[in-house]
Amino acid sequence: DIQMTQSPSSLSASVGDRVTITCRASQSIRNHLNWYQQKPGKGPLILIVGASALQSGVPSRFSGSESGTDFTLTISSLQHEDSATYYCQQSYGTPYTFGQGTKLEIK
């Protein structure tokens, strides 16, 4: 199985800060990497597909990038509504696997 190692597990930042979450795959997944946002009591919401393609309706402050087997989700200017848990997921092959999640708190 492909292991996805996500970091940090939690972070606290202020409104307006630039925030970065990383995800490392245990083997090549090309760019088959998705990012999701999950708020308490809700199902996850797709943010980014194919490592960098921002999905419809997602604010432009979210962006994704890749370098080999390392992937990054960046929030350029943090807003209150970004408080959530973020997950990466590889869609390269089954079993599809997720990172452990990053809980983002707004100070």
Added chain:
Amino acid sequence: EVQLVESGGGLVQPGGSLRLSCAASGFTFSNYWMHWVRQAPGKGLVWVSRIKSDGITTTYADSVKGRFTISRDNAKNTVYLQMNSLRAEDTALYYCARDGDYAGYSRFDPWGQGTLVTVSS
């Protein structure tokens, strides 16, 4: 509006069975792969199973293989997860999700609100 609504969760004893349903609306259900993903209380997301649009091709996580069966009824726009020989470690919120192809990439979008399965004596 594209919507997925799960049902069928509940409290079941170890070794018992449960069938989850996921009713889809707002899109042509028969065109899409569908998935089940679970989340234990306070934990992360774990992929469980998927089924192809025609209902024939299925895939399972090793942890549920031989115990869970995914199926679908395209006439009823519903995907099912039959869960047998349930264990305490199967306790989780179970989500269904549509596999919405995006330029050749698989993506889970949207997700339902989940249905809670608790395995306990």
